[in-house]
Amino acid sequence: MERLLYASFIVIVLTEMVSSQAVVRWCVTKEAEEKKCNDMLQAIMTIQVNPVSAQNVIPEFRAAAGLNKNMIPQLNCIRGVDVTDCMQMIENDKADLITLEAGQGYFAGRYHSMMPIMAEIYNQLNLSDVEHYAVAVRKKIKPMININNLQGARVCDPGIGTGAGWVYPVAFLLQNQLITVYECNAVVKTVTEFFGPMCLPGALTSFYNPFGNNPTRVCDLCIGSGVEQCTSSDPNAGEDGAFRCLSSDSGDIAFLRHNTVQLQALVEGVDPGDFELICPTGGSAAITDYQQCNFGKVPNNIVMTSSMKNAATIASYKSFLKQLVEWFAAGKPYTNTFSIFSSTSYSYLKRSNLLFSDATKMLIDVRDRDTYYSWTGNEFRMKLDVLNYCPLAVARFCVISDAEQAKCEMMVEAFKGNDLKPDLDCLRGTNIRHCMSLIQEGDADMMVLDAGDLYVAGKYYGLVPIAAEDYGDMTGSFKVVAAALKANLNMTLFNLKNRRACHAGIGRGDGWIIPLNVYIETQQFLPQQCSIFENIGQLFSRSCIPGALEKEYNRNGKPINLCEGCAAGGYRKCQRNSDEPYYGPKGAFRCLVEKAGDVAFVRHLTVRDNTDGRNQAIWARNRRSDDYEIMCKDGRRTAIDNWERCFVGTVPSNAIVTAGFKTQAERDIYWNLFSNAQQFFSSDIDGDFHLFDSGLFYSDLIFNDDAVRLMKIEEDMQDYKKYLGYDFINQIIYLEDYTCTTTSSATVASLSFVLSSLFLIVNYMV
Incomplete structure (x- = not known):
């Protein structure tokens, strides 16, 4: 009777589970692995109902079936292209389980929300031993290769990100300065340029090669075909x-686990005595002396699943795995039918370690180490930090408003979340020129400047541009247009007297230099020495020119109607930063939209990007593009999209600047930080942080919202004169006699120091 009950149970478990929850989908990546997985499936389904099988149904398996038979899974084999593809499928609930090396497991947990549930054990006599050694191996016939002369060596590696094959040995080489880092966030490129030809599987995946510029020899020793x-x-x-x-x-050296040579030498038909270890301390050692000659102990391989699975499902997976071991491990009843920890039956396919490591003796529950973070442990994470080593510890970014500070702090967290180096830090300057002074004095490293500000930064503070914004056409520039309401039919660029003007900001290329040259060219007024502010005050009934009354730009601080059109209240009114809603090109267009002005000098994309539902801010969401036109220098008016034939000036793109005394290596590190960052954050659609978006309440914070990417400025162009060009600089020089602004380096620096001191005193008193 008892035998009949057990037989009925086995039949139910193995043949009646039809629910989707009842099938565990094991992800495999190779033909041989798929075959072994299907063989295991066949073995499960053909186990004969007999007393032996009944006696080897473990209690957890039986108990779980009694609670919910649909939570005891069968097996299904799912083919993935590689382990990364399998991780993605598990994250997307298209697969359930896979065995991963610890380094791969860290990646799976951090980037694909996976968790370990069972671990491989290689020493059946010591179930608490859940680590193995990372070693470097060479052939004895190559004694000239040692830890101190690996440059140019041909390297065979199990795969990028693996603990024994990548994390531990590469961290050692970097930490001991055997490999020198010149470029941050490019460890694969750094290592590949140090070694000779390699087979480093996975090194060309998008995660490890975001720019597609890893040297091709990273795969020279790999022999696969197709995908x-x-x-x-x-x-x-x-x-x-x-x-x-x-x-x-094929290779001179291989980074391996300590037991690989002994296991694989038999498979390959070679003598393990032909190989020896390369010791980190120098010299060599026998293959069996791995405890004294290694790079450290790496956590064992783990079976992982999605961390989104509920506790009952995870418990069923564990029970299922334990049952497989009870049936198919060495010495168990059905080893002659299928051997779960052996790949010898597939040697004709020239693959080992299929589904599990061939060295595995059994599987154990990870118990309270059920996160990728806790499984890999502190030492592993310290090694990962070494891989992220950067010659510069921090890059200090200067901002000028509360809103910019808030975005910069979000940028810090976003960069940190993607392990981008150097660490970003945010410094608050009182204004643009204070930030220039901080960079000049070495107290800050970078900021983003408009072309007009870049002229001042280059001429008087010695700053240089290193990266330029691109607005979609890769020209490194943009056009300035004069926008107006279509309903205001009689207004042209030649009859602006007593109108109201919206400017992006004083001193800016788009909001000052181009508009002023237009006013003079169209003879709206004839300026005299130092008369420009008075001229504009007389031309327009009122304006919003953020910063127009600040002493750095307008030493007399008059006339006040230059700021009467601005929207902010109190001390924020007419500030030359995002505290003033009408600051910047988008702010100038908002000034026009909200009827605070009749003409707005903006960028060629500004009107289109803030109408027809493209901007969901309250002031813009219901605006139609066909309500606006642009005015041409020949007196015509035309549709906003005809800006190529109707613009009033060309301005170089906004640029990231740094101090001229920075070495080219330091400049390249700053560029690479943002070049890497834009791979993650340039899109305004995905993710929580966007480099080129300022949300609904602000505009153009740090970067211009119209930007789509950053472009590197080559070394020979990292000079303000070369970057800005002869024509643009001439327009600035032409205006200097009329503005009479004191911009000598000493005066500006002194003013910045005073403002900085006052700022600190006020904050201290508050």
């Missing part, structure tokens, strides 16, 4: 593949 080439599915990938790469003399 498998240089991935975790490559024949030279994994522990077995890396050893094969070494034993066949």
Whole structure:
């Protein structure tokens, strides 16, 4: 009777589970692995109902089935391109389980929301031993290769991100300065340029090669074809593949686990005595002396699943895995039907370590170490920090308003979340020129400047541009247009007297230099020495020119109607920063939209980007583009999209600047920080942080909202004169006699110091 009950239970478990929850989908990445997985499935389904099978149904398996038979899964084998593809499928609930090396497990947990549930054990006599050693191996016939002369060596590696193959040995080489880092956030490129040809599977995936500029020799020793080439599915990938790469003399050195040589030498038919360890302390050692000659202990491989699974599902997976071990591990009843921890049956496919490591003796529950973070441990994470080493510890970014400070702090967290180096820090300046002074004095490193400000920064503070905004056409510039309401039919650029003007800001290319040259060219007034502010005050009944009354630009602070059209209240009114809603090109257009002005000098994309539902801010969301026109220098008016034939000036793009005394290596590090960052944050659609978006309440914070990416300014163009160009600089010089602004370096620096001191005193008193 008891035998009949057990037989009925087995039949139910193995044949009646039809619910989707009842199937565990195991993700495999190789043909041989898929075959082994399907063989295991067949073995499960063909176990004969007999007393032995009944006795080997573990209590957890039986108990879980009694609670909910649909939570005890069957097996289904799902083929992925490589382990990264499998991680993505598990995250998207298209697969459930995969066995991963600890380094891969860290990646899976951090970037694909996966968690460990069971761990491989390689020493059945010590179930608490859940680590193995990372070692470097060479052939004995190559004694000239040691830890101190690896440059140019051909390297066989199990895969990028693996603990024994990548994290531990590379961290050692970097930490001991055997490999020198010149470029931050580019460890693969750094390592590949140090070594000779390599097989580093996974090094060309988008995560490890975001710019597509890793040297091609990173895959020279890989032998896969098609989509498998240089991935975790490559024949030279994994522990077995890396050893094969070494034993066949393709490589000079292999980074492996300590037990790989002993296991794989038998598979490859070679003598393990032909190999020896390269010790981190110098010299060599026998393969068996790994405890004294290693890079450290790496956590064992783990079976992982999605962390979104509920507790009952995870418990069922664990029970299922334990049952598989109870049936198919060495010495268990059905090993002759299927051997779960052996790949010898698939040697004709030249693959080992299929589904599990061949060295595995059993699986244990990870218990309270059920996160990728806790499984890998502190030492592993310290090694990862070494991989992110950057010659510069911090890059200090200067901002000029509360809103910019808030966005900068979000930028700090976003960069940190993606391990971008150097660490970003935000410094608050009192105004643009104070920030210039901080960079000049070495107290800050970078800021973003409009072309007009860049002229001042270059001429009087010695700052240089290193990266330019691109607005979609890769020209490194933009056009300035004069926008007006279509209903205001009689207004042209030649009859602006007593109208109201909206400018992006004093001193700016788009909001000052181009408009003033237009006024003079169209003879709206004939300026005299130092008369420009009075001229504009007389031309327009009122204006909003943010910053127009500030002493750095207008030493007399008059006339007040230059700021009467601005929207902010109190001390924020007419500030030359985002505290003034009408600051910047988008702010100038808002000034026009809200009927605070009749003409707005904006960028060629500003009207289109803030009408027809493209901007969901309250002031813009219901605006129609066909309500506006642009005015041409020949007196005509035309539709806003005809800006190529109707613009009033060309201005170089906004640019990131740094101090001229910075070395080219330092400038490149700053550029690479933002070049890497824009791979993650340039889109205004995905994610919580966007480089080129300022939200609904502000505009053009740090970067211009119209920008789509940053472009590197080549070394020979990192000079304000070369960057701005002869024509634009001439327009600035032409206005200097009329503005009479004191802009000598000493005066500005002194003023910035006073303002900074006052700012600190006020904050201290508050």
